[in-house]
Amino acid sequence: MRTLTAADLSLNTATVSKQWSLEECIEGCKRHGIGGISPWRDKLQECGVDRAARLIREAGLGVSGLCRGGWYTAEGALTQKVIDDNKRAVDEAAAIGAETLVMVVGGLPQGSKDLVSAREVVTEGLAKTLDYARTQGVKVGIEPLHPMYAADRACVNTTGQALDICDRLGDGIGVALDVYHIWWDPEIAAQIKRAGKERIHAFHVCDWMNPTQDLLTDRGMMGEGVIDIPTFRQMVEAEGFDGLVEVEIFSAENWWKKPADDVLAAMVKALPAI
């Protein structure tokens, strides 16, 4: 396994979403020696895509991803509006040179209980986005989300399921693996092997608090919780993954309330727990 330094980390802007703009995130990364960034689209658009691309480039930061495309089930059946929004996401990912466009695929359509159909809509949507992404040289990374988000955020809930979709769709699509979403999966070791280097587009870390107070916003800093993060890093690095380790923490009651510089310092301090 690599010996990680701050330069190997990437700041997902969600980690300090309540504190900082994208500009401030870029400056913060420089100050703390953090090597990369992964913007959410709202922060990116706020900053302006071209300006953000320039600022990131000038700061010498890597871009481990753009969060997020997907949400294919937002309007029930796949609509042109949703397809177009994903095209814009591809364009934005290309503009900032993101390693992958991270896909949170969407949950059940409003009023629906049909998870099987939702998954078909998602696959259809991913196929369309992928067609366009290939023309722009952008990779598409499906993020399997924890099963507790199947209804409201993403109906792709295991790495195996995501890779089945990748198998169907071919080149240019892989997975964005977040330890928070995959740590419980009895099949995960085999599925990470199955993914292989080419299809592991991103590796996200945070921690699972025990107990967890909120389904969405009670994630911990690495080392605060119960996930054996080094074992997962070992698994992805055994496949050849050598990209930035992206830190994405949703934490309404703790990390979002602290000064952002303290959060970035804590990320660097948490390196031994990764």
Place this chain on the structure above:
Amino acid sequence: MRTLTAADLSLNTATVSKQWSLEECIEGCKRHGIGGISPWRDKLQECGVDRAARLIREAGLGVSGLCRGGWYTAEGALTQKVIDDNKRAVDEAAAIGAETLVMVVGGLPQGSKDLVSAREVVTEGLAKTLDYARTQGVKVGIEPLHPMYAADRACVNTTGQALDICDRLGDGIGVALDVYHIWWDPEIAAQIKRAGKERIHAFHVCDWMNPTQDLLTDRGMMGEGVIDIPTFRQMVEAEGFDGLVEVEIFSAENWWKKPADDVLAAMVKALPAI
């Protein structure tokens, strides 16, 4: 599919755990025409096991399960205390003629991040309980719990994983399937087929609220949420399951606050949603 009536339902005592004793649950089932009961051990012991067995028999109720054995990781490595407690659970299941002893297997030991080892401890514990259960004519039903409980309640989180354990351990052990825990699983249709009639020991229903406010105690009455319950019932009945449909609802802010008779009436009213 069967046409369900109240007589096909079983009341898991957790559904009215804040309102009623076991005696009151038995009386309530009779009043509402509900055909079965599934006690939690605390209620059973409060009532007295022999007395409970007599009251249930006299009321003519079926016993769809006893909740719960398991929790093998409670003391880290498997201890005699844990093994003995599970033996007592087997004895209690035998005394009340439960269809199965439902196993909530336990999560990560205190201070541990080693899910793989926890799963080995659980398998070892299940093997010991099963040895004893066979001598008492009691069936052991592993309840795979939703992945969001991997840390604190049960590290068996998919039906496939539970069946892998059953394959290792042989006769007399199967699964207790609760739609709340399994509805998100992309493999569920195949795994229910794989289980087959002999290994489907119990079928539990409630509903997944969207959004969900609490990881443990925000479960809904059938029809209130997003689970396509009839499709799951169809799957288990296609395998030959013809047992009681057990209603188990943890609901701190809603159903636990209502008069228990209203809850039982709502269960019966919810039959079309099952």
